[in-house]
Amino acid sequence: MVRHPAVTTTPLPQQSLLHARAAPTDFLDCYSVASDLPPRQAAGIITAFPGWVQVLMRLRGVLTAPFGLAKEGPKTRDSIGIFPVETETAEEIIAGFNDRHLNFRISVQSREGRVFLATWVHPHNPGGRLYLRMIMPFHILISRNALARVATQAAAT
Numbered sequence: 001m002v003r004h005p006a007v008t009t010t011p012l013p014q015q016s017l018l019h020a021r022a023a024p025t026d027f028l029d030c031y032s033v034a035s036d037l038p039p040r041q042a043a044g045i046i047t048a049f050p051g052w053v054q055v056l057m058r059l060r061g062v063l064t065a066p067f068g069l070a071k072e073g074p075k076t077r078d079s080i081g082i083f084p085v086e087t088e089t090a091e092e093i094i095a096g097f098n099d100r101h102l103n104f105r106i107s108v109q110s111r112e113g114r115v116f117l118a119t120w121v122h123p124h125n126p127g128g129r130l131y132l133r134m135i136m137p138f139h140i141l142i143s144r145n146a147l148a149r150v151a152t153q154a155a156a157t
Contacts, residue, residue, distance in 0.1 A: 031116070035113070043081075045150050049081070056142075
């Protein structure tokens with residue numbers, strides 16, 4: 001029997017730099033899992049998308065191309081997966097970018113024996129709000145799967 005790690009919905013830790021961005025109308029969620037991995041290592045696992053997520057990302061690219069949405073973030077010297085790194089401390093890494101329809105950032109934090117994955121989104125227009133509603137079920141599945149992979153890999157090391 002395969003035991004799945006306990007991924008929980010949790011408030012964003014007060015120390016997170018994402019709090020400075022969040023406005024009442026923005027989207028912000030946070031999940032966590034037991035793990036002692038540092039933020040950079042956990043973020044690498046999170047953004048190493050499994051095949052089913054890669055298929056969804058390609059489908060997203062095809063469906064949103066007519067609207068001029070970015071397929072990936074701008075090229076930078078430092079990134080985690082397709083996301084440019086904006087800020088990094090010993091406890092948190094924030095990555096993401098601004099696009100025509102919305103701005104978004106992910107935060108990966110490691111503190112007190114847990115890894116936290118938070119997503120902040122600021123839609124710019126009705127298209128951004130519609131896009132966010134449409135991807136939400138996939139976002140939840142991808143986020144929870146990503147943290148389960150963090151816990152599984154941390155347990156294996």
